[in-house]
Amino acid sequence: MPYSTPRLKQLIAQGEGDIAFYLDDSEPRLPFSVERGLNFANSAQVKDLYDHQEWIARQIVPNQESDDEYIVKHAQRRGVIRKPASAAFGLVTMAVSSGTTIKAGQRFQRGDGVIFKTKEEHTAESDSISFEVKADSTGQVTNTEAKVELTPASTIIGATGNAVVEDEGLRGGADIEPILDLLYRLQLKMRNPPQGGATFDYESWALEVPGVTRAWAENGWQGRGTVGLTFVNDNEDDIIPSQPQLDAVEAYCIEHEDPATGDRVGAPAGPELVMYTLTLKPLTPNIHLVPDSADTRSAVTTSLKTLEVRSASPGGKLLISDIRQAIKTAAGVRDYTCSLNSDQTSTKDELLTFGDITWV
Template sequence: MAPTGHSSMRGRGRTPRAMPYQQPTLSDLQSQGLNDIVSSNITQGRSLLPRSVLRPLTWAFANLTWGNYDYQAYCYRQAVPFTATDENLDGWGAMRETLRKDASTASGQVQFTGGNPGTDLASGTVITRNDGVDYVTTADADVDSGGNLLVPVTCQSSGATGNCDAGTGFSLSMAIEGIPAQGTAPVAMTGGADQETDSEYRTRVLAAYASRSGGGRKSDYVEWAEDIPGITRAWCNPLAFGAGTVTVYVMLDDAQQENGGYPQGTNGSASDEGRYTTATGDQLTVANAIWIEQPVTALVAVCAPKPFPIDVTVANLTPNTTAQIAAMKTALSDLYFREGTPLGMTLEQSDISDALLSTGASFTIVSPAGPVSVPVGSLPSVGNLVLS
């Protein structure tokens, strides 16, 4: 059974045309085998009988041949990082010192009020979130003179599921005399992220092969930030607040999906940076990771972009249905995700109109009446969609 789908080049001086590898199907191989038997004159020109032993033999050999083709197609895909998967993609990334981001665990603090002063809560105590997710205390803590107990905790399961907002309720897994059973998170739990998927990782690997890594260029800060678990987008704004300063904006579109992808914490610098305010939450995680890589003289601040809602008014909408309006908002969200940057941008009215038209609607756009300027430090976001 001869290979199929390979490109050929005839004649000198001609540019070869790239042809994709075409893997023959199992049915194609079986049909080819049966045709080869008939054409070889084994049956003296007659068709095979329905119950001929040559039919199952042909089917068996076609299966074996298809397995070889399938493995060849697999090797073909793993030959370049553009199509490689799983551990082969990991290998391509390692050659550029770009490793897949493992799942990380969320951490934060839980506060109990109304306890008996001096009561001890041991490290390793399990505390359960109201939806059943377990956390464990990472240090001993005592109830203070005011009856308050503040204890650091880490989620026992990896992934973005460990993140939660300030005010989320918690409870002790086992009753402890002198400590109330119910507590809350005084600040948001951050740091949890799911393992990087092949698609997300491949984007970074290809970017690493396309770039010339240096010691502090704009692209370096973006790569350093996007290497951190949970970070899906990053931007670098050099000299943002004076000579020698660098501002890095980040988004966590998956890990902080419930908060619109915006980091949960306060803006600032790394823990070891004494020249500026220390960040907290997601911003601190990024700043501490960049601190290891950045030039020693740079003053780096990690910031969360601010949402910049854009109100859109349309007239004569057809069809005027709830599903249509929802589709239009989704189209706008996709546009802002693809085109948005906190480095200052102008969004044309035609871009907004094209996004809305992609949903199949008929309308007249009333506002915005012209280009929309998004200031530095902000990302465009979906505002009110008004029908007039």
């Protein structure tokens, strides 16, 4: 039988019984007796002790009920360091005269004031030049869509007009790692201790890169001696990574400084790491809700997205029973109909995602 922490009312009743049993002629139930006052104070103190014990129990093994600071401490003790906020980066193009030099550290400003800087010096060999910039600040707000213009903060001799963000956009900007993402990485490491090149080692390394939220590795991706690695960024509008993001994760997995120890670690010699991107396979169900309102639609959309993040994987399957449960258990939904009536599957280079829902 599971242990149940007594409530304050039960502790008071127990105290009254003890006083009446051990102290002759006492009146612990009288409204204004000394015994009643002492019993109330003692019962409240005992209840505080029980509550503190419950709090301690929630901190011993890190879980979703643990306090944030203790999840961070548990993670640090096991070498899982919370990812800091990161800055967006990517390629921009600018119309210039041949021979024009873009100096390292050249500043460009977005319309809302966000500053970007060049990483290296570049010299144009034609009337157009492409170069990489990185945000001077951090956070998801630094991500920038394609075709957005960045204005030079100082004159660039030989340049005409502004720098224009290329098709993949400036991406990789992320806020400080959410505590539940840190808990997931901590639990992943506790269940899969590092083994110097197992598939889950590659997944763990990828997840250490700011912005990466889910990662998958597979042995023999292109035959013996190869390891395929892919990932997504769920906090960005386009969850499929850009080429600069793929390059950054690849470089990190090959060799990086361990966040906890500072030692150089990474992929072992021998296996070839192959980075690849997934193709999204959108599910576009027709759903009728009872009651049908903006709140229930939002709740169902959120519930299906949670299911996608928790259960979808390359070459995986979303069970129809899980989809139905996600809709039925969304806040406010009493009944529903859904056009999906079977398990949804994907190939090994596809990822299931819920696209536009048609509300019937």
